[in-house]
Amino acid sequence: MFKLDDVVAEITDAVKQRSDRGEVASYIPELARVDTSAFGIAVVDVAGNVAVGGDSETPFSIQSISKVFTLTLALGKFGDRLWRRVGREPSGSPFNSIVQLEREQGIPRNPFINAGALAVTDLILSGHQPREALGEILRFMQFLADDSSITIDQAVAASEHRTGFRNAALANYMKSFGVLDNPVDFTLGVYFHHCAISMSCRQLAMAAQFLARDGKHPLTGMSVVTPERARRINALMLTCGHYDGSGEFAYRVGLPGKSGVGGGILAIAPGKASIAVWSPGLDTNGNSHLGRIALEMLTKQMGWSIFRA
Numbered sequence: 001m002f003k004l005d006d007v008v009a010e011i012t013d014a015v016k017q018r019s020d021r022g023e024v025a026s027y028i029p030e031l032a033r034v035d036t037s038a039f040g041i042a043v044v045d046v047a048g049n050v051a052v053g054g055d056s057e058t059p060f061s062i063q064s065i066s067k068v069f070t071l072t073l074a075l076g077k078f079g080d081r082l083w084r085r086v087g088r089e090p091s092g093s094p095f096n097s098i099v100q101l102e103r104e105q106g107i108p109r110n111p112f113i114n115a116g117a118l119a120v121t122d123l124i125l126s127g128h129q130p131r132e133a134l135g136e137i138l139r140f141m142q143f144l145a146d147d148s149s150i151t152i153d154q155a156v157a158a159s160e161h162r163t164g165f166r167n168a169a170l171a172n173y174m175k176s177f178g179v180l181d182n183p184v185d186f187t188l189g190v191y192f193h194h195c196a197i198s199m200s201c202r203q204l205a206m207a208a209q210f211l212a213r214d215g216k217h218p219l220t221g222m223s224v225v226t227p228e229r230a231r232r233i234n235a236l237m238l239t240c241g242h243y244d245g246s247g248e249f250a251y252r253v254g255l256p257g258k259s260g261v262g263g264g265i266l267a268i269a270p271g272k273a274s275i276a277v278w279s280p281g282l283d284t285n286g287n288s289h290l291g292r293i294a295l296e297m298l299t300k301q302m303g304w305s306i307f308r309a
């Protein structure tokens with residue numbers, strides 16, 4: 001444990017000093033206001049030790065990291081039937097790309113690109129009012145993190161609702177193929193709101209522990225998912241979690257990971273630890289620039305790459 005604390009402190013110092021901070025996501029006006037000098041990291045190992053650095057307690061907009069949790073929830077409700085609506089292949093395209101949808105009859109490539117996440121959200125919404133579906137997602141996050149203070153940032157949700165024309169186009173296009181069951185506005189509303197959940201690095205790392213522990217929730221010992229499903233969610237994070245930057249992330253970091261345009265990255269070292277980093281400046285693929293660099297340093301020093309012999 002001593003070593004992990006040292007490594008986390010060293011990474012925090014190194015990252016704080018760098019001047020190449022990336023660019024904030026300006027297409028969501030509310031996110032464009034976030035200070036790029038922020039940096040946080042939290043690591044929770046499977047023994048329950050927690051190592052934190054920098055702004056690890058500051059809540060930020062988790063954005064697409066929420067897609068890991070909506071996928072988990074939807075798999076729990078619908079099982080493998082979910083895969084009739086969404087594929088499991090890397091897209092090789094930006095997160096908000098529309099081109100593949102036409103060629104593939106409105107079935108999104110995977111659950112982590114925006115189109116795929118909208119299809120997953122639509123499944124969770126079926127049979128419920130938007131408010132109920134959103135409440136279910138939020139309570140799931142609070143349960144996993146064992147923290148009822150987690151909330152939705154309404155200003156971020158409203159900001160994206162006002163400017164989310166691309167997501168509206170994706171949702172309408174899928175609706176035309178019969179891939180969405182609910183009114184497009186309802187699905188978009190739930191999606192924008194779950195992307196606007198605010199969490200700190202510590203809360204995120206706590207919430208994702210089940211993915212590092214064969215699906216088990218550490219506090220209650222409950223199975224959130226089966227060991228097989230935990231492995232599969234990790235596989236999807238590795239292959240699709242960083243969109244068209246997924247190959248580079250696997251090459252450099254070597255862990256399943258999911259990024260969000262708020263600058264967060266959740267990474268899982270199976271059997272070892274759950275990790276969350278946050279640095280708001282993004283690279284050209286919309287993934288946290290320094291967040292990825294911090295994770296690269298961490299896996300290298302801890303020997304946590306899943307590809308290590």
Ligand code: GLN
Nearest residue numbers: 063064095114195260261
């Ligand atoms: N809410 C964002 C969007 O739909 C999420 C994108 C992301 O984090 N990559 O554009």
